[in-house]
Amino acid sequence: MEFQNINHNTYTTESSVLKVIYYAEGFKEELESSFENGLYSVKEFNSIKTLTEETQSFSINDLNNNLLIEISPENTNEVFQIVENLKNHWLTRNIIIILLLTESNQAITRRALKLGVSDCYNPPIPFSDVKERLRFLSFYKQLRAEKKDLYPIEIEEYKIPSGKRMLDLLLSSIALISLSPLFLLVAILIKLDSKGPVFYTSKRVGTGYKIFDFYKFRSMKKDADKEVEKLSKNNQYQGGDAAFFKIKDDPRVTKLGNFLRNSSIDELPQLLNVLKGDMSLVGNRPLPLYEAEKLTTNEWSMRFLAPAGLTGLWQISRRGKKDMSERERKKLDNFYASNYSIWLDLKIIFKTIPALLQKEKV
Structure with missing residues (x-):
């Protein structure tokens, strides 16, 4: 060729x-x-x-x-x-x-x-x-x-600061050890609730458009990804070219899955991603490929120059609210990419706990 x-x-x-x-x-x-x-x-x-x-x-x-x-x-x-x-x-x-x-x-x-x-x-x-x-x-x-x-300045690619990485390793290790009994209990309940694997693994795009395997407790029925196109008309983020996909009262969610999602327990396996270095405790949420490919314009690609995170500004400020727009979420991601610090991370971590129980089923 x-x-x-x-x-x-x-x-x-x-x-x-x-x-x-x-x-x-x-x-x-x-x-x-x-x-x-x-x-x-x-x-x-x-x-x-x-x-x-x-x-x-x-x-x-x-x-x-x-x-x-x-x-x-x-x-x-x-x-x-x-x-x-x-x-x-x-x-x-x-x-x-x-x-x-x-x-x-x-x-x-x-x-x-x-x-x-x-x-x-x-x-x-x-x-x-x-x-x-x-x-x-x-x-x-x-x-x-x-x-x-x-601008006559050198532009550096994102590299996780050593202090932030040490905090990630320390807190994720402690959390995984402390929560191991809960992991076992949830695994048993998922197997009893519906057919399929305990963990849901998907490809996600994180820092610098790095693609990695992303872990969650399975909260949906098997092969739920295949129904995305059919359910797109119910997307909370309106518009045919919407970058994000999320719907209220998702019919793909299992009975146990509703509890896991509303309590955010389904997200806990991502502590393994943090331990591996795929993600940080705080950052912009890693996106599925079909969402990430719509955010490569000059205006919105900045979000990929920040760490991918388990929690972030979106979770503590806008998650679950009906009036949240796609543009607002993008702006939060860009803001964090430009302004993140160890102090902002600690503030977000402390504010995440009361934000875990969300009212809206999204």
């Missing part, structure tokens, strides 16, 4: 064609089938050597390239040499690089991220997630470039 002619003068997340060059032996078939639509211009390299030669000849006209590189124990040194050469050169240091690991290896992942690789994926690799991540990274790179033209 060869590059197409692309006009880079305009940028829209939905329609722009992204240049992707890749080396992948084990993932070649999956990668090609995932990027076969017209949104991507793809070029394949059959060996690390040819990819190295290509990257060494990059010029200013190649800075829109995005690299996907398969890395295995056999080619680790060659791949890292490519990464180091690109990241150590002022011209190519901002090129997006995603590594596809043939086997999980924390040492490789740590080294890659330290060198400035945009992301690393361990097998089995969900290429639909890779595509979403790649489009956001490309959009954010474009946004950073536009901001630098307006």
